[in-house]
Amino acid sequence: MRVFAAALGFAAALTFAAVPAAAAPSRLAVNDPAQYVNPFVGTKPGGPDFGHGGGAGNTFPGADAPFGMMQWSPDTVLHQHGGYHYDDNRIKGFSLTHISGPGCSDFGNIPFMPALGTSPVGNYTFSHANESASPGYYSVKFDNGLRTELTTTTRTGMARFTYPAGQRASLSVDAGKAFNSASGSITIGANTLSGYTDGGGFCGAGNRYRIHFHAVFDTPFATSGVAGADGKVDESRKTIEGRGTGSVPSQPKGVETRKGPAATSDVTPLAASAFVSFNATTVTARVGISFVSLDGAKANLSAEQGTRSFDEIKTGTRDAWNGLLGRINVTGGTDAQLRTFYTALYHSLLHPNVFSDVDGRFAGFDKQVHTVANGRAQYANFSGWDVYRSQVALIALIAPAEAADIAQSAVDQGKYGGYFDRWTVANGGTGVMNGDPVSAIIATMHAFGATNFDAVDGLRRIVAGVNDVRQRPGWLQYNQYGYVPTGLGDVWGSASTTLEYTSADFAISQFAARLGDQATAENFLRRAQNWRNLFESGNKYLQPRNTDTTFPGFSPTQQNEFVEGNGGQYAWMVPYNHRGLFDAMGGNAPVVSRLDSFFTELNAGPNKNMAYLGNEPTLNTPWAYAYAGVPYKTQDVVRRALTTLFKPAPEGIVGNDDLGQMSSWAVWAALGMYPQAPGRSELVLASPQFASVTISRGNGKTISVNAPGASDTNKYVQSLRVNGQASNRAWLPESIVANGGTLDFTLGAGPNTSWGSAPADAPPSFDVGPATPRTGLISGLASKCVDANPPQSSGSVVRLWECNSSVAQQWTLKSDGTVRAAGRCLDVSGSKRDNGTKVQLWDCNGTGAQQWWPKVNGALVNSPSGRCLDVPNSNSANGTQLQIYDCNNSGAQIWRLP
Incomplete structure (x- = not known):
């Protein structure tokens, strides 16, 4: 017990x-x-x-x-x-x-x-x-x-x-x-x-x-x-x-x-x-x-x-x-730092709340009385939209046994209520806020080692719930279009809701993979990349989108179709695939420039295209620099935010603490690490505020952090050793959380711009293509090949042609889910979804129109439309332009890939 x-x-x-x-x-x-x-x-x-x-x-x-x-x-x-x-x-x-x-x-x-x-x-x-x-x-x-x-x-x-x-x-x-x-x-x-x-x-x-x-x-x-x-x-x-x-x-x-x-x-x-x-x-x-x-x-x-x-x-x-x-347990630090830290930790651990009596009985979401297993407790009061971002990970890090009970309680909410509500009080849902946060809560706690609950039942209920309007308003359109379109009366913030669903889908994919359900994992990992369906390749923002695939007028400061934030603040909300997002934005250099402008202010509110760290949607963004090869900028912004937005005084929090979410961010910031991707337990690094930290997880595992001379001046990482081995990586693998470990930082007052700057040192992003790109012919009907004519220009026809191994037929399956020839991408014309829409070669732009899913039966599916790369009327003549069409397992849709 x-x-x-x-x-x-x-x-x-x-x-x-x-x-x-x-x-x-x-x-x-x-x-x-x-x-x-x-x-x-x-x-x-x-x-x-x-x-x-x-x-x-x-x-x-x-x-x-x-x-x-x-x-x-x-x-x-x-x-x-x-x-x-x-x-x-x-x-x-x-x-x-x-x-x-x-x-x-x-x-x-x-x-x-x-x-x-x-x-x-x-x-x-x-x-x-x-x-x-x-x-x-x-x-x-x-x-x-x-x-x-x-x-x-x-x-x-x-x-x-x-x-x-x-x-x-x-x-x-x-x-x-x-x-x-x-x-x-x-x-x-x-x-x-x-x-x-x-x-x-x-x-x-x-x-x-x-x-x-x-x-x-x-x-x-x-x-x-x-x-x-x-x-x-x-x-x-x-x-x-x-x-x-x-x-x-x-x-x-x-x-x-x-x-x-x-x-x-x-x-x-x-x-x-x-x-x-x-x-x-x-x-x-x-x-x-x-x-x-x-x-x-x-x-x-x-x-x-x-x-x-x-x-x-x-x-x-x-x-x-x-x-x-x-x-x-920390050593070093000023009195103010200690008070800020332990007060934030205290506020992080007030919720969720024990809800069962000493005899194990509790009131369920079905208004009936149930009893927990001996030695366990039921919990209530889930500020889902807020706490899935980092508070539940903190609980699971230091109290995995209690976190497992919290995860089981969340599963029970779905069991007795029939769906997973976004914001629950006592034994009832409120429907407040948006997204599908409980899915991410359960998956994240499991990833952090809180596994002693009925995870299989949890996954089953989560997967069923994604097609329940009570859990996911706009789910039907999300499934149909690959995004939640504008104009739905029951959806608050179509663009924000899409991005919340993609984060939840990613967490579900990781949860399924841990439980050995690879088919579900693959399906939801593909769904997680639906952010690309909101990516407008011209201005490189994630924008609201109409049902006819057009983009309405947009300003980065608009709040319409966003939730408690604006378009500029939600532009970064792909925490599990910053690499894919940054590539779509044009690469590291323009991304870093945009982030520098974004952090001109740290709590600018929703009326400016700048950070709003007094509220949840941009909490992950300071850590994004590490993915762009400049982790020293994460070290700077995180420390500035910690020391200016959090103080050990009555006015020491600049926005709602939301059942410990904002305080948990401050705890992670002081530790110099952050759980960026929902459903995963890798930790993106900034720098520790204290000279040493010992995290005793409560399960016999310990994480020790040594940073002699740490201070708010000495905030820049000069070097790092992980378990005694030198590391240039600006992140920690899941094994550190699972098994414990020792981190030895050397810190300084000035940035070491080379540490963590190599692409291989960036934290992992999770995309859908092969980890190692594959290049070769794509052949199909009549043993003919997919051919781009000509491959040198955007808008080239993609057709069926005799295989000749020319440049126009050398296709590469990339890790971001694109299929490329001569440096351009296989693209659905006009991002349309209709049967018969032609495909073409187009400049790679990070949009959903260029996402392809190779199925085991040989089909090549365009993810947003759900339709297959197809030879019209099974016409095998040279020059037949390819299209997308309802998947039908015919020979016109069977392809042999590299």
């Missing part, structure tokens, strides 16, 4: 606190990494609000355990989507559930609000000087002297309220309040409060969930009653049901955009509140929650807290955090 140490009460959830001392890294320069975590980072805007959820991290500062079900945190009157705005000095309650960094609001359920006197209060003021937070602990003393302290285990929490002497010590608990509209019921016992709340409505979606709660106080209630919307306490009643409108205005769902934070000028009225008082100055409350039942909440509370004191629980949770944060 994989569990925390029993004394911590984190049963059937995680493992890291149970790591024995002997398994700890040998270099313990940071033996209490929790001391460097500042949970207030991200609670204040650090950048402009570009309309994509605001310019703050939208984090929360309250108490939470790693991947905890409960996040007990204060909520300010001025609202951000994490519930807390650092610039407000008014707290209206301490609710039990939160999401860290979202672009819309949800949770904020069941706020507890201590009060002085005989009636509930709307809010109390406080000063940050009387507030503190650390992993697993939060404390604030209001200006009136009332103090609240919070701590948590995975599924439970404990509060300690200290009231000023001589005043009535009271407390309200509202089961009908949340950030969005909610309803609920609460029942009062002698010293207990029990009930449930129904919430949901993320980004205006229809997701709903029920949370059961049970609170036990260490002293009986002196008085008790209920209060509804009028705020009047009725002590004759011990139960109440009610509905609250929520504290956040309703918001549209993601097909329009994620909106900025909504400010509220006052608190909303009570809905279904208990109001109790105590004859005591210090009161503790133990609270358990469950998404299954009230009995589940009680069992969680009993199992995870027992009779332990507040301080014992607080210490245990901090130990749990140190066990996980310590998986990445």
Whole structure:
């Protein structure tokens, strides 16, 4: 059974606190990494609000355990989507559930609000000087002297309220309040409060969930009653049901955009509140929650807290955090660097959340109760569109056992929900954002060694889901055209959606290959190159495209047909095949020039053709330089972004943290490595920020990074040794993640422009042609050959002709899926898809019209159209111009290739 140490009460959830001392890294320069975590980072805007959820991290500062079900945190009157705005000095309650960094609001359920006197209060003021937070602990003393302290285990929490002497010590608990509209019921016992709340409505979606709660106080209630919307306490009643409108205005769902934070000028009225008082100055409350039942909440509370004191629980949770944060142990670095790093790591490990009770039961997407296997946990809250890029890889890197449970949980979402939703809250989908990110999440975690889940079932469901409109809006057109065309009412951002689907297809291809399903792997690798169907060879951008294959008017700064970014920012979104993209763009020199211009600003927002590193779509782009032979530019841009966009202060994140995605990017940047290609575990290199790093993966494998003299000045790689051998490669193979290894960097203040500059040193790109090009005749009907006449000019007729081994008949199958003669490409005229469209020889331009798939039956298929290279009417006469036509296995479509 994989569990925390029993004394911590984190049963059937995680493992890291149970790591024995002997398994700890040998270099313990940071033996209490929790001391460097500042949970207030991200609670204040650090950048402009570009309309994509605001310019703050939208984090929360309250108490939470790693991947905890409960996040007990204060909520300010001025609202951000994490519930807390650092610039407000008014707290209206301490609710039990939160999401860290979202672009819309949800949770904020069941706020507890201590009060002085005989009636509930709307809010109390406080000063940050009387507030503190650390992993697993939060404390604030209001200006009136009332103090609240919070701590948590995975599924439970404990509060300690200290009231000023001589005043009535009271407390309200509202089961009908949340950030969005909610309803609920609460029942009062002698010293207990029990009930449930129904919430949901993320980004205006229809997701709903029920949370059961049970609170036990260490002293009986002196008085008790209920209060509804009028705020009047009725002590004759011990139960109440009610509905609250929520504290956040309703918001549209993601097909329009994620909106900025909504400010509220006052608190909303009570809905279904208990109001109790105590004859005591210090009161503790133990609270358990469950998404299954009230009995589940009680069992969680009993199992995870027992009779332990507040301080014992607080210490245990901090130990749990140190066990996980310590998986990445660093030496060197400034205090600010350490705080930025470990705070980012902390924020990366708050989600997804344990969703099953201590007995293994959980609420499925089918609204039925299921039970996980013994020793495992179910997880919930998947910010798919965001976290597939690097956060899930980080979890799998340092906690592969937990990552396997997360992957299985994702598979279960598809199993019980019928498809893989893009953004899920609790046990429901929201449909927010675009793409097919869960496919990439599962594949990436598997690639990073989180393999202990039903991967075969996962692959089967993923492959089925690509033809499900709930999982992939526009799937039918994507399959038909090789891209999602403009004008589809159910698709947000046709060009972005196409590129998201191609990345997911690539991840699926790699997942299938690891499971030995070569046919599926080949099919989806071909689909992954559909980005070429958006490539406009004139201006060399990836553009929206109409159903008739024409390109509408385009500007790199346009946001229409793109999602939370513009055409210039999405131009680089082929993270698995930069080589193919760069060749289509004209080669390394123009690409580097474009990237240099792109990084003139690092967080320019969506209105400029420059980087927008406060949001997800361009996060992979700083690493792209390494593919163009100038990795020293990656080293520069990554470090500049890390040191200017991330700071250990409340305003230390310039955009939504999105359940740890932005923070995970900062962690990878400080490590000097990045998981660029979804579904793979190669790591593209920048340079480490710390003199040494030990990554203990939790499975016995260790990655050691040595970089003496590392600093924000000494950021350029002069040389590298991998496992003792000199390496000029600007990337690490998958074997380093799988088996561990040692990296020895020599760093300097100036770039070594030769290191990593050779084509052979670039990180791998994944294309569809043979790794080693093959050249020779292509022969077919009547043993005649494919011939270009003449081969010297673009637009030459491609015909059937007597084989003569001339230059016009010497065809090369290239690694990018093209078929070339005399340096030009076999091309479908006008990029048409109709039967009878002629083929020609044309300047190679990186478009889909020049993509050919040799099938085992001898057919040569043009990928975008799905049609075969064909001899019209089986006419074997010399000079017959070839065409594309429906594949029919006739002799007119059977070719013998080099």
